[in-house]
Amino acid sequence: MNGPLRLVLFDVDGTLVDSQAGILGAMEAAFEAVDMAPPDRETVLGIVGLSLPLAIQRLGPDLSAVMHQRMEAAYREAYFTQRAELGAGHSPLYPGALEILDRLHGTPEILMGVATGKSQRGLDALIEAHGLERYFVTRQCADHHPSKPHPSMIATALSETGVAPEGAIMVGDTSFDMDMAAAAGIAGIGVSWGYHRPAALSGARRVIDGFEALPGALDEIWKESLA
Incomplete structure (x- = not known):
């Protein structure tokens, strides 16, 4: 040394x-879970780095805690499904x-x-x-x-x-x-x-x-x- x-x-x-493709796709699934259109690409990528609960809260500040939880679950399911399908290419x-x-x-x-x-x-x-x-x-x-x-x-x-x-x-x-x-x-x-x-x-x-x-x-x- x-x-x-x-x-x-x-x-x-x-x-x-x-990982932007996976993040954008999973966030789209999260908003679909509460029947809402996702924010634009730049807005979604702007929260990358935050923990998922805080990211969801920032993107949907007027939604209820129950809706936030539903979105988190949908995001995780979509993200892990994509990763399992694509491996390192994800x-x-x-x-x-x-x-x-x-x-x-x-x-x-x-x-x-x-x-x-x-x-x-x-x-x-x-x-x-x-x-x-x-x-x-x-x-x-x-x-x-x-x-x-x-x-x-x-x-x-x-x-x-x-x-x-x-x-x-x-x-x-x-x-x-x-x-x-x-x-x-x-x-x-x-x-x-x-x-x-x-x-x-x-x-x-x-x-x-x-x-x-x-x-x-x-x-x-x-x-x-x-x-």
Whole structure:
């Protein structure tokens, strides 16, 4: 080991994998369950990263709790059915993601984890579908934490890995990810290929346009933070 232990936390949907087709299809099923038309694509993708109950509440603020529960059940059923049919093709990895995970995994002082609004069931299935089990030493999901941008996921990941806040960086595509990083006292790197527009990532220390730029951005931030 050549330096202090470091941690890179990744968001999943819109950062590591492109799951928008499954999310949009499942949300359409959720609104059909209460006989309503779904919001437009941009509105639906704008809530990606939140836990499902909070996402449903934001998209249907005037609906009853019973209707929200019906929508959540319909969403989960549709999403898991699609995933079972399509396997890894349901949420393909973004170009360059696997190569960079391999590169970071090969650096002894770098640990990796995920912090996602997905359920434990959904996260485990996605990791298995893409064969990513060996990469992530900490996996934080919506089942065990308040929704982003609450810092609980990051705080738990830091505790589990023993990494100091200045050695940790959150990589994500939404303002929720960057706000969560700020709330936890760590740096955030935004990615431009996800579901929130780059202009929404104002809290990021860096915004990158491709996975190949991630190692350099990490090194720059760590040099600043650990100097």
